[in-house]
Amino acid sequence: MKVGVAVIDLATGLSTVGAITTALYQREKTLKGTKIDCSLLETQVNISVNDLFSRSKYRFSYHFFRI
Numbered sequence: 001m002k003v004g005v006a007v008i009d010l011a012t013g014l015s016t017v018g019a020i021t022t023a024l025y026q027r028e029k030t031l032k033g034t035k036i037d038c039s040l041l042e043t044q045v046n047i048s049v050n051d052l053f054s055r056s057k058y059r060f061s062y063h064f065f066r067i
Contacts, residue, residue, distance in 0.1 A: 012043040 016038045023034040 008040055008044050008047070011047060012038055012040050015043055 016036070019036045019038060023036055026032070026034055
């Protein structure tokens with residue numbers, strides 16, 4: 001099934017904007033550059049995993065990770 005808008009492209013672009021903003025802020029504070037690495041595949045996997053766990057009956061919470 002094809003979506004009218006390339007959702008993953010938009011999500012990757014939004015992620016990249018956040019990374020660029022963070023890198024510029026860090027450069028202003030530390031005077032050091034930062035490498036930014038954004039990929040469509042990583043964004044797709046991230047969105048899919050988040051969607052999978054949000055629909056799961058086993059929702060992650062603070063109590064799930066307690067020892």
